[in-house]
Structure formats: structure tokens, C-alpha cells
Amino acid sequence: MKQILQIPTEEDWDDYKSDLDQKYAYKMFFGKNLTEARLLFEGAVIERTEELRFMPVIPFRYYIFAYCQYLTSTEVLGRWDASDAASCFLRLVESKLSDESDAISPIMNELMPTIEYVAKNQVLFDADVxxxxxxxxxxxxxRRLVQM
Known part of the structure; x- marks a missing residue:
């Protein structure tokens, strides 16, 4: 499956109103394109990562690519939270593969270049081991989880 290319509809958000985390994610992201959503990560990357974690599948599969755009942009480098951005992203992917592989497995081919870029550039993100x-x-x- 390829990345979802259109902004998720209200229907794509399923029953988001019954879950406080999904309701807040909807409030932050609904109706935004990838460029607009990418800006949400600036200065609040930990919060945005948690919102992605709790999104329904279709919005998650769309908005994770705003995160990828943010991580691969030059604006993230040198920011005080670049290390958090990189670490949170990798941990989110690892967690989704471990706990909700159906939500992320279909887009792993598209995510892998960003995952590899972040993993191979720990120093660039100033993320102390x-x-x-x-x-x-x-x-x-x-990679192990993808092959399972």
C-alpha cells in the first residue's frame, strides 16, 4: 500500500469523539495538509508524537508523513528539540510495529528512508547515546519487527 495522499475526512477519523486522545489529535490535525501539519511539530514534537500514536489508522498513515517531512527538513537541525524529534519518531515506529503492526506495516516501504536517515544521523540530531x-x-x- 502506498502512502495516503489526500487529507483524511471526518469519516476517516472513525469514532474519535469517544476517545479523549483521538479527540485532541483531531482538534490539532483535522483538515490540515502535510505542509500545515509539519509546522505543528515545531516546538511541540513530543506532544505531536503522542497524538500520532493515538490516531485512527487512516489519519495516522497520512500525518506520519508530515513528521517525516519535518525530520528531513533543514529547519529541525540545530533546534533545541531535534534530539527529541528523532528519538520520538524512531520509538513511535518501533512501538507501532510491536503493538499495532496493521496500522503501520502497509506504509513501511515509504517510511524506511526517513527511518534510516534518522537512525544513521544520531550525531546530526545531537541525540546523546x-x-x-x-x-x-x-x-x-x-528491521527485525518488519521481517516478522
Missing amino acids: DIYGDFNEIFSEI
């Missing part, structure tokens, strides 16, 4: 762990080890675990 003692704090964030070794990104290459997380990448190895992601």
Missing part, C-alpha cells in the same frame, strides 16, 4: 540510546540498535529492532 547515553540519554536516547543507540539509534542504530533501534533501527535494527525496527
